Amino acid sequence: MAPLRLPSPIQKRVEDAARGLMSVDGFQIDFATPPGAPALTAPDSVSWRLFKNPISLFIGGVAAVLLELAEPKVRAGVWDHTSFRTDPVARLRRTGLAAMVTVYAPRAVAEAMIEGVNRRHARVTGVTQGGAAYAADDPDLLDWVQATASYGFIEAYDRFVEPLGDRLKDQAFAEAAPAARLYGAQNAPASVAEWRAALAAMDDRLEASPLIFEFLDIVRRAPALPGGGQLVQPMLVKAAVDLLPKPLKARLGLEAAGLSPLERPLVRAMAKAADRLALESAPPARACIRMGLPADWLYRPPEAWSGASDQKVIRVPSDHTRP
Numbered sequence: 001m002a003p004l005r006l007p008s009p010i011q012k013r014v015e016d017a018a019r020g021l022m023s024v025d026g027f028q029i030d031f032a033t034p035p036g037a038p039a040l041t042a043p044d045s046v047s048w049r050l051f052k053n054p055i056s057l058f059i060g061g062v063a064a065v066l067l068e069l070a071e072p073k074v075r076a077g078v079w080d081h082t083s084f085r086t087d088p089v090a091r092l093r094r095t096g097l098a099a100m101v102t103v104y105a106p107r108a109v110a111e112a113m114i115e116g117v118n119r120r121h122a123r124v125t126g127v128t129q130g131g132a133a134y135a136a137d138d139p140d141l142l143d144w145v146q147a148t149a150s151y152g153f154i155e156a157y158d159r160f161v162e163p164l165g166d167r168l169k170d171q172a173f174a175e176a177a178p179a180a181r182l183y184g185a186q187n188a189p190a191s192v193a194e195w196r197a198a199l200a201a202m203d204d205r206l207e208a209s210p211l212i213f214e215f216l217d218i219v220r221r222a223p224a225l226p227g228g229g230q231l232v233q234p235m236l237v238k239a240a241v242d243l244l245p246k247p248l249k250a251r252l253g254l255e256a257a258g259l260s261p262l263e264r265p266l267v268r269a270m271a272k273a274a275d276r277l278a279l280e281s282a283p284p285a286r287a288c289i290r291m292g293l294p295a296d297w298l299y300r301p302p303e304a305w306s307g308a309s310d311q312k313v314i315r316v317p318s319d320h321t322r323p
Contacts, residue, residue, distance in 0.1 A: 003278040003299035031286035037106035047173040050157045051103045052284035055271040057127050060156030062240035067148040070206040073134035082125045086220040102179050104287035114182045146185035147198045150176045155243050160271040208252045239267045
């Protein structure tokens with residue numbers, strides 16, 4: 001199907017909102033420059049395809065946080081050392097911008113941002129309510145955080161936009177691994193099988209907590225999505241709950257917190273429409289321009305990508321993929 005554009009006044013408002021989401025704490029990146037500068041993954045990667053969709057990105061991000069908050073040390077680090085409680089919108093926007101930079105920004109920009117994140121993590125330490133010491137740069141915790149992020153984004157796209165199948169899921173996990181290593185996650189999963197193994201290894205540490213319900217309440221109400229997006233935000237949060245493995249969802253007390261049979265097709269319809277909505281001010285389109293491609297290239301059917309890629313895309317070197 002062809003890229004989707006809204007009526008001009010609505011398109012402008014959405015473009016302005018998307019531009020605003022990419023400016024956090026006075027920090028703004030022009031993803032369209034410098035021309036030809038490669039990102040950590042190539043334009044015809046699965047990652048560029050997945051991360052362009054704001055609906056599945058929101059759903060997957062919330063699901064990832066739920067999985068992180070189920071682990072006591074990660075939960076304490078997130079809750080005691082971030083602004084989720086006091087300024088959830090700013091926190092969500094910073095997280096969203098970090099994801100966009102990691103996938104779409106020039107490699108040098110992404111590496112500089114990641115180094116800054118790592119420096120901040122190195123200062124985060126504490127003790128859980130159960131008395132266990134933790135550090136945000138603990139490799140084991142970093143592996144789990146990166147694993148949950150990859151799973152959330154991949155699974156949200158697969159469930160609500162388009163089935164990917166294990167081959168493309170494996171590719172998406174593998175594409176995320178080099179960036180994960182930059183964040184300090186040396187053993188983040190690089191395939192569906194490795195994700196399942198990571199989940200099984202972590203299973204006995206995942207537990208229910210009142211903070212999970214507090215987080216869900218915050219993210220339902222926080223005006224994280226622009227315009228009319230706030231009206232459907234509670235439904236998207238339910239969609240995120242649906243991504244949790246069923247046994248874990250029950251253990252966390254969330255078995256009744258997912259989508260109803262009537263809501264599920266509505267979320268799918270929104271996510272599918274968002275996958276075609278080309279926003280020229282958003283990082284995916286700006287990054288395409290940087291790579292010499294049309295702004296709406298990612299919003300075209302995937303079968304249309306190969307020819308343009310062969311002709312115009314400046315390829316990311318092969319060492320950007322996991323050996």
